Amino acid sequence: xxxxxxxxxxxxxxxxxxxxxxxxxxxxxxxxxxxxxxxxxxxxxxxxxxxxxxxxxxxxxxxxxxxxxxxxxxxxxxxxxxxxxxxxxxxxxxxxxxxxxxxxxxxxxxxxxxxxxxxxxxxxxxxxxxxxxxxxxxxxxxxxxxxxxxxxxxxxxxxxxxxxxxxxxxxxxxxxxxxxxxxxxxxxxxxxxxxxxxxxxxxxxxxxxxxxxxxxxxxxxxxxxxxxxxxxxxxxxxxxxxxxxxxxxxxxxxxxxxxxxxxxxxxxxxxxxxxxxxxxxxxxxxxxxxxxxxxxxxxxxxxxxxxxxxxxxxxxxxxxxxxxxxxxxxxxxxxxxxxxxxxxxxxxxxxxxxxxxxxxxxxxxxxxxxxxxxxxxxxxxxxxxxxxxxxxxxxxxxxxxxxxxxxxxxxxxxxxxxxxxxxxxxxxxx
Amino acid sequence: xxxxxxxxxxxxxxxxxxxxxxxxxxxxxxxxxxxxxxxxxxxxxxxxxxxxxxxxxxxxxxxxxxxxxxxxxxxxxxxxxxxxxxxxxxxxxxxxxxxxxxxxxxxxxxxxxxxxxxxxxxxxxxxxxxxxxxxxxxxxxxxxxxxxxxxxxxxxxxxxxxxxxxxxxxxxxxxxxxxxxxxxxxxxxxxxxxxxxxxxxxxxxxxxxxxxxxxxxxxxxxxxxxxxxxxxxxxxxxxxxxxxxxxxxxxxxxxxxxxxxxxxxxxxxxxxxxxxxxxxxxxxxxxxxxxxxxxxxxxxxxxxxxxxxxxxxxxxxxxxxxxxxxxxxxxxxxxxxxxxxxxxxxxxxxxxxxxxxxxxxxxxxxxxxxxxxxxxxxxxxxxxxxxxxxxxxxxxxxxxxxxxxxxxxxxxxxxxxxxxxxxx
Numbered sequence: 001x002x003x004x005x006x007x008x009x010x011x012x013x014x015x016x017x018x019x020x021x022x023x024x025x026x027x028x029x030x031x032x033x034x035x036x037x038x039x040x041x042x043x044x045x046x047x048x049x050x051x052x053x054x055x056x057x058x059x060x061x062x063x064x065x066x067x068x069x070x071x072x073x074x075x076x077x078x079x080x081x082x083x084x085x086x087x088x089x090x091x092x093x094x095x096x097x098x099x100x101x102x103x104x105x106x107x108x109x110x111x112x113x114x115x116x117x118x119x120x121x122x123x124x125x126x127x128x129x130x131x132x133x134x135x136x137x138x139x140x141x142x143x144x145x146x147x148x149x150x151x152x153x154x155x156x157x158x159x160x161x162x163x164x165x166x167x168x169x170x171x172x173x174x175x176x177x178x179x180x181x182x183x184x185x186x187x188x189x190x191x192x193x194x195x196x197x198x199x200x201x202x203x204x205x206x207x208x209x210x211x212x213x214x215x216x217x218x219x220x221x222x223x224x225x226x227x228x229x230x231x232x233x234x235x236x237x238x239x240x241x242x243x244x245x246x247x248x249x250x251x252x253x254x255x256x257x258x259x260x261x262x263x264x265x266x267x268x269x270x271x272x273x274x275x276x277x278x279x280x281x282x283x284x285x286x287x288x289x290x291x292x293x294x295x296x297x298x299x300x301x302x303x304x305x306x307x308x309x310x311x312x313x314x315x316x317x318x319x320x321x322x323x324x325x326x327x328x329x330x331x332x333x334x335x336x337x338x339x340x341x342x343x344x345x346x347x348x349x350x351x352x353x354x355x356x357x358x359x360x361x362x363x364x365x366x367x368x369x370x371x372x373x374x375x376x377x378x379x380x381x382x383x384x385x386x387x388x389x390x391x392x393x394x395x396x397x398x399x400x401x402x403x404x405x406x407x408x409x410x411x412x413x414x415x416x417x418x419x420x421x422x423x424x425x426x427x428x429x430x
Numbered sequence: 431x432x433x434x435x436x437x438x439x440x441x442x443x444x445x446x447x448x449x450x451x452x453x454x455x456x457x458x459x460x461x462x463x464x465x466x467x468x469x470x471x472x473x474x475x476x477x478x479x480x481x482x483x484x485x486x487x488x489x490x491x492x493x494x495x496x497x498x499x500x501x502x503x504x505x506x507x508x509x510x511x512x513x514x515x516x517x518x519x520x521x522x523x524x525x526x527x528x529x530x531x532x533x534x535x536x537x538x539x540x541x542x543x544x545x546x547x548x549x550x551x552x553x554x555x556x557x558x559x560x561x562x563x564x565x566x567x568x569x570x571x572x573x574x575x576x577x578x579x580x581x582x583x584x585x586x587x588x589x590x591x592x593x594x595x596x597x598x599x600x601x602x603x604x605x606x607x608x609x610x611x612x613x614x615x616x617x618x619x620x621x622x623x624x625x626x627x628x629x630x631x632x633x634x635x636x637x638x639x640x641x642x643x644x645x646x647x648x649x650x651x652x653x654x655x656x657x658x659x660x661x662x663x664x665x666x667x668x669x670x671x672x673x674x675x676x677x678x679x680x681x682x683x684x685x686x687x688x689x690x691x692x693x694x695x696x697x698x699x700x701x702x703x704x705x706x707x708x709x710x711x712x713x714x715x716x717x718x719x720x721x722x723x724x725x726x727x728x729x730x731x732x733x734x735x736x737x738x739x740x741x742x743x744x745x746x747x748x749x750x751x752x753x754x755x756x757x758x759x760x761x762x763x764x765x766x767x768x769x770x771x772x773x774x775x776x777x778x779x780x781x782x783x784x785x786x787x788x789x790x791x792x793x794x795x796x797x798x799x800x801x802x803x804x805x806x807x808x809x810x811x812x813x814x815x816x817x818x819x820x821x822x823x824x825x826x827x828x829x830x831x832x833x834x835x836x837x838x839x840x841x842x843x844x845x846x847x848x849x850x851x852x853x854x
Contacts, residue, residue: 041780102776
């Protein structure tokens with residue numbers, strides 16, 4: 001009998017497990033940390049930030065008690081500065097490039113400082129950015145995730161009107177449905193979207209299945225921020241057994257659950273994959289009360305898509321990571337999964353891990369919108385350096401195009417495309 | 431183990447670390463704790479005439495720099511606010527209980543001979559080792575014609591010193607205010623009046639900050655502020671200079687110096703002694719961390735002296751004075767160039783931007799990211815040290831002597847100086 005139960009932990013335990021994973025800095029902590037910044041010349045951290053935030057600039061503003069200025073310095077390059085402060089893999093981005101890694105004192109806590117600044121944006125100001133006069137142009141944006149809304153905000157600032165077509169019933173994209181719950185607690189994704197759209201000129205329509213040819217007829221330009229709607233298949237005997245499911249589906253369900261105690265989770269859980277999604281589902285399973293969670297990855301730690309920081313985070317949460325295990329088949333009893341079988345990539349030996357649930361986390365795929373003229377590259381939408389697709393009035397960005405699958409990269413893609421769309425609209429007479 | 435015993439103007443103490451006349455020496459309770467902790471002496475907080483003065487709340491302001499608290503400190507407190515007989519009784523008891531420690535008493539009374547005579551007699555009765563005339567406090571008391579109001583007029587300094595020397599057998603220290611244009615004038619006046627020693631510096635006139643919400647200087651008393659006396663590590667460079675000015679003045683020769691001003695460590699103390707102080711006094715350091723800091727002052731000075739082979743304080747007393755010269759005597763032919771250790775460099779670029787924006791455009795940058803490299807352009811480098819100061823990595827930038835084969839030549843000999851005496 002598979003041991004799958006809801007409510008393994010008390011609501012108090014669940015509340016603690018899914019509360020903010022990072023404690024925010026208080027004023028004294030922020031000042032002390034900000035004062036560690038050397039204020040480098042052409043700072044390496046800025047080069048390492050996909051959105052190019054003036055990091056030494058905002059840190060200096062924190063150090064001088066100019067928190068409002070610090071927040072604007074961040075938000076003018078990255079309107080999702082609040083969520084990026086929480087979800088960015090800073091160890092491989094800004095903090096990885098900090099010169100203080102080299103002198104041995106450890107990098108600045110740039111993510112925490114960015115959060116401190118954006119959390120203290122003056123709440124009495126409805127929105128810190130003003131819109132340019134209305135241009136009369138209208139742009140369709142597909143997808144209300146970071147790429148789409150970053151693009152929308154930048155276009156709205158330039159005076160264009162934006163209609164966002166969102167397939168789900170809620171905005172936020174991965175911030176709302178995909179990121180681990182303890183990274184963005186307290187409905188942060190929704191609060192951030194409300195802040196971003198408060199600039200005006202952005203209408204979001206939900207539960208939309210937009211058709212590209214119609215959007216191109218009705219709007220002056222189109223931006224596609226589709227994300228990755230598909231899940232890469234794991235063609236494995238036994239994959240249809242009960243208790244086997246896609247990690248992203250379970251995470252979306254968890255993110256939308258009103259009561260975490262209502263989520264059934266196995267006593268023993270196996271996660272197949274090696275990316276950040278694998279880490280997120282494994283840790284959340286553990287924090288829901290799973291007793292034994294194993295990530296099985298087919299190659300070594302260096303090849304894992306999850307950053308070293310994320311791997312260590314999983315391990316300190318009691319998740320076991322096993323490397324060099326090639327999945328062979330899933331075995332069940334009475335239709336429910338009972339064990340996952342692997343071949344060791346090192347010695348070819350078979351290994352069986354008993355389990356009540358299996359999560360597949362071997363990657364996601366882009367489901368591009370049907371249009372014969374929209375060219376793809378490696379299954380994603382092909383774009384030039386400005387994010388323009390093979391269609392002259394269509395741009396794309398975020399996870400549906402090639403590049404790092406990061407929130408911060410999606411924000412940059414949207415911002416860069418907005419700049420190009422704006423130039424295009426200026427040139428397009430009438 | 432080096433011998434740390436010190437003697438100033440005939441007053442002996444087991445070590446040169448004394449507490450300055452200030453809140454830490456206001457009561458027997460504090461001084462007792464200080465002596466238990468190991469301090470070599472104490473200058474009792476300034477006594478005045480009864481009735482005692484009244485203090486305000488609040489009294490202290492502070493300057494923090496980049497999170498380092500109390501780099502600078504100021505106060506608007508006056509002299510002791512306790513009755514004279516209470517202080518005298520406690521001084522007597524402390525001196526009786528701690529005969530090996532130096533106990534001096536700071537004094538401040540109106541600028542007339544009778545009150546000075548009267549209070550000196552009372553202090554003499556306590557058995558205290560000496561007195562320190564407070565001509566230094568720049569706030570409050572100076573408005574009443576005392577403290578720095580006396581110290582800023584050399585004639586008054588000399589006059590009061592002479593009265594005191596005539597009235598007591600105790601050694602007389604004169605505490606000087608730094609709020610003057612030339613410290614040598616009041617120092618020479620003290621000498622002329624017969625002073626055995628000078629103590630300096632007292633605090634510097636200051637407003638430490640303005641509260642931009644209430645638009646009042648801090649510390650704030652019921653919405654108003656007043657200038658106060660500035661001290662703490664930030665004033666040490668000023669104090670070192672003024673001590674040295676007196677130590678190298680032939681007209682002040684023979685007068686002992688008790689160095690004061692931002693001293694918190696054995697190293698600070700050694701620097702004061704090397705520039706001519708016979709002993710030192712501490713206040714802010716103790717107020718910041720408590721009396722325990724004297725442990726490392728004693729231990730550190732001992733270890734440093736042992737390492738240098740100095741057996742007693744006299745072995746290095748004034749040792750740096752020989753190398754303190756007027757600018758015109760510096761060797762204008764000496765040449766340094768910055769050398770950046772590429773193995774230690776963390777590529778922060780602070781040296782480059784400092785030199786580029788504000789100095790001599792002598793540090794070139796090449797490459798980008800982790801591969802970027804900063805190197806001195808020797809032909810442009812004037813050896814100013816700015817890059818070495820801004821560099822956050824210890825010993826990464828070395829100012830290296832250039833062997834240019836040129837002999838010593840100072841500005842008075844330099845042919846580029848229109849007023850130079852003929853070279854050769």
